[in-house]
Amino acid sequence: MAHIQLKNISKTFGNHIALAGLNLDIADGEFFVLLGETGAGKTTTLRMVAGLEKPTEGQVFIDGVDVANWGAAERDVALVLQQYSLYPRYTVRENLEFPLKPKIRRIEPDEIKTRVDRVARTLRIEHLLDRKTDRLSGGEMQRVSIGRAIVRKPRVFLMDEPLSALDAKLREALRTELKNIQMNLGQTFLFVTHDQIEAMSMGDKVGVLNHGRIVQTGTPYEIYNNPRDTYVASFVGSPPMNLIDGKLVDNRAVMAPLNFELPLPVGARTIGATDGRPLVFGIRPEDVYLESGAPVEARVHDVENHGVEKILTLRVGDAMLRATVPARTDVEIEQPVRFAWNPDKVVLFDKGSGVSLRHAG
Ligand SMILES: Nc1ncnc2c1ncn2[C@@H]1O[C@H](COP(=O)(O)OP(=O)(O)O)[C@@H](O)[C@H]1O
Ligand SMILES: [Mg+2]
Numbered sequence: 047m048a049h050i051q052l053k054n055i056s057k058t059f060g061n062h063i064a065l066a067g068l069n070l071d072i073a074d075g076e077f078f079v080l081l082g083e084t085g086a087g088k089t090t091t092l093r094m095v096a097g098l099e100k101p102t103e104g105q106v107f108i109d110g111v112d113v114a115n116w117g118a119a120e121r122d123v124a125l126v127l128q129q130y131s132l133y134p135r136y137t138v139r140e141n142l143e144f145p146l147k148p149k150i151r152r153i154e155p156d157e158i159k160t161r162v163d164r165v166a167r168t169l170r171i172e173h174l175l176d177r178k179t180d181r182l183s184g185g186e187m188q189r190v191s192i193g194r195a196i197v198r199k200p201r202v203f204l205m206d207e208p209l210s211a212l213d214a215k216l217r218e219a220l221r222t223e224l225k226n227i228q229m230n231l232g233q234t235f236l237f238v239t240h241d242q243i244e245a246m247s248m249g250d251k252v253g254v255l256n257h258g259r260i261v262q263t264g265t266p267y268e269i270y271n272n273p274r275d276t277y278v279a280s281f282v283g284s285p286p287m288n289l290i291d292g293k294l295v296d297n298r299a300v301m302a303p304l305n306f307e308l309p310l311p312v313g314a315r316t317i318g319a320t321d322g323r324p325l326v327f328g329i330r331p332e333d334v335y336l337e338s339g340a341p342v343e344a345r346v347h348d349v350e351n352h353g354v355e356k357i358l359t360l361r362v363g364d365a366m367l368r369a370t371v372p373a374r375t376d377v378e379i380e381q382p383v384r385f386a387w388n389p390d391k392v393v394l395f396d397k398g399s400g401v402s403l404r405h406a407g
Contacts, residue, residue: 048108048202048234049074050095055104057090057258064090065258068104072251077228077235081245082255083281088238091255092204095236097121108201121202124195128207130187134180138171138190141179145198165197168227185216196227203228205237209244221248242282246270254278273393276400279328285357287328288367291397294319299327299392304363306342311392317403324397331357333391334369336377340386346377360385 050072057065065087072078093099097118142162166172169189209217228235245252246266253263262274273279279287292301299308348359358369394403
């Protein structure tokens with residue numbers, strides 16, 4: 047059981063502000079991903095929950111209790127780091143037994159064996175149990191590190207970019223495995239990453255952290271489809287959302303400075319997009335389509351083949367925008383094409399603040 051709350055947490059190192067008024071609410075049993083670029087404050091946040099770092103201001107609650115005076119051991123968290131710290135001269139089995147051995151835990155040898163075997167089965171490392179850990183591959187070592195964390199049934203799992211050092215294939219496999227493990231354990235995971243694909247594929251909830259502040263918290267669906275501001279819009283999604291300056295004129299969306307026109311985004315008026323208000327139009331590449339009768343002419347600037355689809359870069363004057371189209375779409379560089387957007391899928395941001403009109407309230 048662990049419901050984690052961070053209330054108004056600030057952390058400064060000298061005069062550097064690492065976290066500024068951070069609020070987080072992680073429900074019991076939730077897979078929560080904290081997503082942010084390097085230096086955003088992810089590790090600092092994790093260390094604060096673990097009790098390895100004290101907030102300059104604010105409070106951490108575990109199951110409603112302020113844990114300011116609890117040391118790391120009392121908080122009973124398991125930490126998995128990017129750099130695995132296994133005992134190299136010991137076997138995998140000994141490494142997995144280690145967290146169960148301290149005298150205060152008083153676990154019977156039979157029980158230790160049962161637990162280690164069960165974890166080894168879950169992580170598919172049974173065949174490695176008698177091997178020394180310095181004879182393992184990177185992926186195997188990271189499995190053992192995760193095993194060391196889950197063998198012990200802690201209150202909460204904290205994972206700091208545990209997959210970042212692995213190659214792409216392994217990362218993908220472990221992503222699925224970790225998610226399954228979390229669902230089976232039903233325990234609270236706080237997982238930190240700079241990789242938006244990890245965040246979107248694993249998280250029940252995602253918190254986007256930028257410069258020590260949470261910009262948005264939501265399900266992957268909400269973050270992707272209804273980003274709070276242009277930062278989230280361009281950080282999440284690959285290729286990122288197209289962001290084009292413009293305004294509404296009568297019943298048209300007019301892009302600056304080229305004055306090309308696209309159909310009025312659905313619902314634009316009801317969220318406060320008045321005529322002439324400076325806006326940024328956000329449209330995902332998969333919601334831009336080519337059609338012979340479409341309103342805007344562009345040139346194909348670049349074509350990337352991705353198997354099932356192609357990512358086109360379209361050029362209108364100096365403006366570039368991305369469109370994801372089916373692989374069978376036959377286009378050549380510099381070919382003229384016509385495009386439009388799906389007016390249902392356009393997100394409108396205020397040009398000045400960068401905040402989505404849907405979120406501005
Ligand atoms: N012990 C420390 N002393 C000084 N600055 C620190 C310390 N720990 C972190 N920082 C700074 O705080 C900011 C956030 O760091 P960190 O939490 O490690 O970010 P992330 O994990 O998102 O990359 C960074 O600018 C980092 O340089
Ligand atoms: Mg970090």
